[in-house]
Amino acid sequence: MSETPTPAPPAAEPLPPLKLDPAKRVAIVGTSHSWNRAPFDDPSIEIWGVNNGFLQLADRRKSRWFDVHHIEHLPDGTWTRRWNPVFRGQPVGSYIQSLAGLGCPVYMQQTWPEVPASVRFPIERVTGYFGTYITNSISMQLAYALTEGFGEIQLWGVDMSVGTEWNYQRPNAEYFIGMAIALGCKVLIPAECDVLKTLFMYAYGEQDRHAWTKRTDTILEKSKEKRDRESAELRHMEQALEAKRAAMNQHIGFVQGVKETRALWVATHPHYPE
DSSP states (O other): OOOOOOOOOOOOOOOOOOOOEEEEEEEEEOSSGGGGGSOTTOTTEEEEEETTTHHHHTTSOOSEEEOOSOEEEOTTSOEEETTBSEETTEEHHHHHHHHHTSSSOEEESSOBTTBTTEEEOOHHHHHHHHOSOOOSHHHHHHHHHHHTTEEEEEEESOOOOSSTTHHHHHHHHHHHHHHHHHTTOEEEOOTTOOTTOOSSOTTTTHHHHHHHHHHHHHHHHHHHHHHHHHHHHHHHHHHHHHHHHHHHHHHHHHHHHHHHHHHHHTTTSTTOOO
């Protein structure tokens, strides 16, 4: 008896092509170097922040906020974020209260009564357009901004230059920036941000790279010579110090010997001073 084949799932409805509006502008603001240069005073540009970045932005204008991580409210009243009751030194319950007080929509995995302005993040729409290759919150915001039709995206305080997480987060953010540019979005990235930066352009920058490598090789060689000289001087100083210690020990031994001799032969003399 043959098995009844499992019916194929219905095809998902195709999403309409993305249309970007040049008049819709957003600044995604992180917490590294250039964050304070974001256009907080320009009401025509939305300001988006993420996670506990509000601690640095303080009273600056905020249009939308994002924390798309797993958050739970346990039966005993404890809040956890990513299964931890503490988030960067702050109890998660206190963090939730801070989110509730931001005064702007807060995009989360689900809505919470404790965060009245919370909005369920439309993850299905984002992955419907871009798939699941999303490795960080900045990429999530970039993808969402494109689905919302933003024709200009600015990145401030988003360096992605240090830490092990950036090893996989930065390429993904650059992927979505490339997506945005391909869709016709204007992308503004400050000069001090490492995103979309390379020291030398491949092939066409080889001459400059070769000169730079030779220059740094010279610097390293001179530094090694100086280090070797300093090391030799340090060894001589250590040897001189050891000689001084030996001489000092001899003096200490001599003084102790004199004291012991005096104690044995002189201390019993009737005229020996007290």
